[in-house]
Each structure stands twice: as C-alpha cells, then as structure tokens.
Amino acid sequence: MAMAGEYSPELLSKEIRRLSRKYPFITTGTIGRTVLGKPIPYLRLGAGPFRWHFNGACHANEWITTLLLMRFAEDYAHACARRLPFWGKTAKDLFSRCSLWIVPMVNPDGVELVQRGMSAKHPLFKDLLQWNRGSRRFHRWKANARGVDLNDQFPAHWEEERQRRAVAAPGPRDFSGIGPLSEPEAAALAKFTEETDFHAVIALHTQGEEIYWNYRNDEPAESRGWAESLAVASGYRAVYLEGSDAGYKDWFISQFKRPGFTVEAGWGHNPLPLDGFEELYDDIARLLAEALDCAPT
Template identity: 55%
Template sequence: MPFSYVVQKGDTLYRIGRKYALSVPALLAANPQLSEQDYLVPGQVIVIPDRTTNQYVIQAGDTFYYIARRFNIELNDLLAANPGINPRYLRIGQTVVLPPGRGMSIVNTNAPYGYREMMEDLELLKQRYPFLEIVVIGYSVMGKPIPAVKIGGGTRRVHYNGSFHANEWITTLLLMKFIEEYSSAYAAGGRIRGRDAAELYRQTSLWIVPMVNPDGVELVQEGVTPQHPFYRELLQWNEGSYDFSGWKANIRGVDLNDQYPAFWEVEKERREVPGPGPRDYPGTAPLTEPEAIAVAQFTRNNDFRLVIAFHTQGREIYWNYRDLEPPESEGIAERFARVSGYRPVRLTGSDAGYKDWFILEFRRPGFTVEAGQGTNPLPISQFPQIYNDVIGIMLEGLVV
C-alpha cells in the first residue's frame, strides 16, 4: 500500500526512488505537486506509491532495451512483467510495468549522480573488486572525505580527476563508470573496448579522484536550507536565488580550478571577480581551499607521468600552458582527438588551473578535457554519448 515518507537531509527524488526501487516518473505520478527539477526540503512529506503500480509511459524513441538500461532493470525481468506487450511494436503513450531492478551494474548512469551515490558505489566496487585501492586524500570545507581510487600495479603513474566544478558532476559519473568497466574487464581476464585489461593493469597505476568538490556538487543537486552553516552567505553570493544549478565554486564561493600557483595573480586580475560567488572567484591567494590543497598534495606525493582533469563542456582538449609543456604533449592531444572526435586546442589567456600548475611545476603532459556539449549541468540523457567519446581518452592515457 502507498505510504507517507518524510524527506530527510540529502534526499532527492532519484535517491528516494533508488531506496524503494521506484522510478522518478512513478514518484512524480504519486506526488503531482512536485516537478523533477524541485529541490526536496527536509521535513516535507511525500507519498511512496505501491511498487506494483510502478509504471512507465512510453516516449518517442523508447525500446525495451533502453527502458531496462534507464531504470537499471534486467531486460528479461522487464519482458516477463509485460507479457501482453510486443517489444517490437511499442506505442507512444502506452503504459508498461517496471519491475524492481536487480541491478545489472553498480554504477547507475541513468540518474543524477552525487557524493552519496559515489561513496556507496565505491564501497560496493571495493567489495566486488578487492584489488581496488581506495584512500582519502583530504577533506572538503564541510568535512567530507575526498577519495582516490587506484587501479593497476604498473610503474607508470597516471592521474584523472573530475568535478572540480560543482555543476559538472557528470564527470564524476564518467570516471566511476570507467572504474567499474575497467575493473570488470580485468577481473574477467577480458578486454575493455578492444584493449587487454590485464596488460593495462600490469603497465600502469591509475589514480582517480572522482569528485574534487563534493560540497559544491551537493549544493547544485540538493539546494540549501536554513540549517546549512553557509545558508545566508550562499543566498547572498547567489544573488538571492535558491536555484544553484549554475554553481561551479566550492561551498565558500571559490572556483577550485582558479586556485593553483600558476600565474594566479594574472588570472585574478583577468577574472575581475571581487568576491565569493557561483564562479570565477580565485580566492584571496593560491591554495587557500582544502579541496585544491588536497589535490595538489596528492599530486606532489606521486610521480605522475600524465594527468587529465575532466570538465564539461565543449568537446575540446586543452594540452598546452605558456609553452612550458613537453614536446610530446601536442602529439598526445592528437591521439586523444583521434579516439574521441574532440578538438585539440592550443589555449591562451587562462591561468591558475590544475592542468596549468601541473605543467608549470613538473613539465610533464597535463590535459583538460571538456566533455560533452551544451549548458551545464549537462543532462543525464547525454551520458551514453559522452562516455562513448571519453572512454577512448581514458584508455589512451594509460598507454601514451
């Protein structure tokens, strides 16, 4: 039977649906006062419908395979739950029953992905793939642990990171899905997109920091309530708006990718942003923010041959910095372009980023990959195409 549910701190429609094996459309149908874009407020009461009435209305372009992937349901379970429907002849407006998902994979790529999902998935991935090494490299302003994941045992060390910018959280999902797919291929003694996973594992130690800016991602996805310690400041910095979907900075309004000691003063003058806000404020000095400090220290403590910072959007690859990059950087960028379809760009007029600092300090290849195309935050519907593009870069980075 349907029952009432009191919204807890950190809840979203996607998280509640995941908890009760319900789709977001089913939750919305039972709660017409809500829209998919609404922030939920702790203490708010919503209706959890009976799972037997969990239904989905066919949209243009739908197939049973797509629906199964979207809601993380086994295709055979979906077929069994709808014996009277011919999957070859689906009609727009037709209703199908969604059985509870048994989980074909750990990382769900069909819904917005936040810090809670990442931490839960890392625990599950570690259980399934004990060869993964997971460490905490530091803590956010709000005290959230920032994890790094190691896969591989080779002498070549490579580093990828994502979600420097809060509303670019889809980059975390890209990296988490890659961890799962790579781990699965290695555990099975198989191949990943045509490459021998065991050989990659033997040659290279890959360290991934999936989410540099957990407080900011949480703000974008969950909004802010009066109980938040930065409630008044955040509303002021966001010009009174409760819509934080455009927020790039950390919880103190500092852009973490403008925090690095690579001509930081030049970048500060160029930005002309007087104080904390949604984007482009570099802070009062380089490396004042704990998230940026954590990544810098982690980088200094490892002998990385190459680093890639994943951002969105633009389908571009930035590979240079003030002519300080090593000679092979342009050639590597061209290889990345061939496997992704992205455009390598010689960037000018930009300083203080993580990639810039890595090149300046270590004189080794560093890259920023601007994944996808559109307006941030990119919709989750773009994930399959973006992942298909950037996985080539992720794999190529292990061998160049």
C-alpha cells in the same frame, strides 16, 4: 553502476565501497576533506610503473564527470578481472603498465549545492544566499562552499588569472579566492599530486569536446602527440590554449614539466543532462583508455 538520478557525494561513497568489495585489487582512500568536512575519495587501479591521475567534478555543476569516471573505473576493473578487451586495448596490459589514481569528485560540497540546493540549516546559509544573489537554486554554481572557483586556485600565474577574471568576491563562478590553494579541496589535490608524483594527469570538465594540452611552453615535447591521439580516439579537438592560468593542469605542467590535459566533455549547458550519458561516455571512455595506452612500454 547506479544511474538513476543525480550522482551525489553519498552515492559516490557507496559506489566506491561496492567496487572495492567486488574487485579486491581496487584500493581506496581520501586525499583530504572539503570546507564542510566531507571526504574527497580516490580509487587506485593498476600495478604498473607509470602513474596516471584522472579527476572530475572540480566544478560543481559539472558533476556528470564523476559518473563518467566511475563508469570507466568499473568497466576497466571488469575487463581486468575477466581478462577482456577494453576499448580496443588489452586491459591486462594497461593494468601492468599503469597505476591509475582517480579522484572522481574534487568538489563534493559544491556538487551537493547544485543537486539539492540548501535549507536554512546549511552552515553557510546566509553567506551562500548572498553570494547566489538571493536564490536557493544553484544549478549554475561552479564554486566550492566558500564561493571559490577551485580551478582558478593553483599557483600558476594565479595573480594574472585573478586580474583577468576581475571577480572580487565569492560567487557562483570565477572568484579565485584570497590566494592560491586557499581552499582545502585545491590544497588537498595539489598535495596528493606532489606526494604521488604523477607522470601525467587529466582533469575532466564539461563542455566543448576539446582537449587542452599546453601551458606557457612548459609542456614536454610528447604532449602534442598524446593530445592528438586522444582527439582521434574520442572525436574531440586538440586545442592549443592561451590566455588562461591557475588551473590544475596549468600548475601540473608548470610544476613538473610533464603531460597534463584538461578535457571538456560533451556539448550543451552545464549541468549536462543524463539522457545523453551513453553517447558522452562512449567518447570519454575511448579517450581515457587511449590515455592509459600512451604510457611508455
């Protein structure tokens, strides 16, 4: 697993190719493309009937979630191939019970801005410079390349969230767009979710060490218990959240009435530094392994 420096969209593509060559039971593909035409890749592991989905880097300056998911995928594949224990579970059992689709980086355009900034050759240079208050430094940028917050894009009381945010124009964060699913990244994730018909989902964000599991009383009865199990495994807090709409897990719960979770990994200021990665991964890997184990037998 590559660890030196920032985890870029190019490195992600390279690592996915490497993993699929090393572990032929990993299948890969793309769910769509970004505003700037970058592919949004996925990996699939497992052969079971329960369909899990994990995603990360919906917010650009939370790109460390991509690295967390890719490390988890590689460790899980290694344990399956070698028939090893996996965070207190039996990898072979999880593999036979669950099919897991991971979208490690929902927002590659935004991640690239955070990590590299931009030059005058960027196709949206003038707009982005204006939206970023004249700065070429994008470390606080959460949005996609059109200045839209992708986790405020989903059709779950979208209008209420837009009014609550009260952000009228593109910028680094909190602009909900011109309408739900107006952005290709959010639209691709929604379509992928509908077509694959997931039984449960986790959207990985940073930071706060919290697990949000409810949405407007639409969540199924098992959601609270699953969240509490994830909290025990990770040391995080399961939180009943109100006053937030239009996120991916909000839409998933509202649309399907199935378990959906937003996990806020780690503590600090985004983007979280890599020097705390191992401790962060220890918590998240235990949480994600526990999630797979929540699947009915």
